[in-house]
Amino acid sequence: MSLSRSENRKRAPLMTPGRWILLIAGFLLFAAVSFALYVRSADADYRNEEIHAIKRAKQEAGLKSASEAYKHVWEETVWVVIGKDAEGVKWFVWEKQDGIVKEREDAGESKDEIADRFRVEHPGNKIVRLMPGWFQGRPAWEIRYVADPSNGRQAIDFYSFQDGSKLKTYDLPGK
Incomplete structure (x- = not known):
């Protein structure tokens, strides 16, 4: 039995099930990477401020290490950095626009x-x-x-x- 001309010339479909799976997987990977980059860039300003606050506490207040940093916004924006000096004493450092205030942890309420x-x-x-x-x-x-x-x-x-x-x-x- 011979095939007709139209059956002889029929091409394989361009998008096979395997290609559809690859296309969908590629799109999902692209979407996940794009979302991760968006979240990272949205958080970048806050993280940069935090890094700057910790550096300032180390330079101006003499901290050797910082364990926590908080941004407090109420009457004015203040960064509070908690850390230790070279002797291991724990300090709280409040960083305001016009300077810093440094208090020992044991000088106040915990x-x-x-x-x-x-x-x-x-x-x-x-x-x-x-x-x-x-x-x-x-x-x-x-x-x-x-x-x-x-x-x-x-x-x-x-x-x-x-x-x-x-x-x-x-x-x-x-x-």
């Missing part, structure tokens, strides 16, 4: 002491965030917490870094 004080004042309230900051022209601790668990409303308390006294409470609107 994070755990402030958390304990908060739990005594607000039993049953869940702490959302606890971080060092700057409030009313001095070093402070900021505690953001769920003030009303029934509707999820939150509040922020500020405590003095030096003596742990409560400075102010802000009830946040919402929910």
Whole structure:
């Protein structure tokens, strides 16, 4: 039996199932790499500020190592770098536009002491965030917490870094 001319000249399809799989896999790889680069570039400014803050703390405050760095934005933007000097003493360094403020960790209330004080004042309230900051022209601790668990409303308390006294409470609107 002989094949007809049209059957003789029929070409194989250009996109075979194997080629479709390669094309889709290539697109997914491209999308994943593009997303990773986007996330990395979106975070780059913050990371550069953090690196600059740590370098400044090492140069101006004499830290040899930094364990944590926080950006605190309230009345003004302040970077807080926590680290140790050459003797191993732990320091808090608040970097403001007009200079730095450096305090030994043991000269003020620790994070755990402030958390304990908060739990005594607000039993049953869940702490959302606890971080060092700057409030009313001095070093402070900021505690953001769920003030009303029934509707999820939150509040922020500020405590003095030096003596742990409560400075102010802000009830946040919402929910």
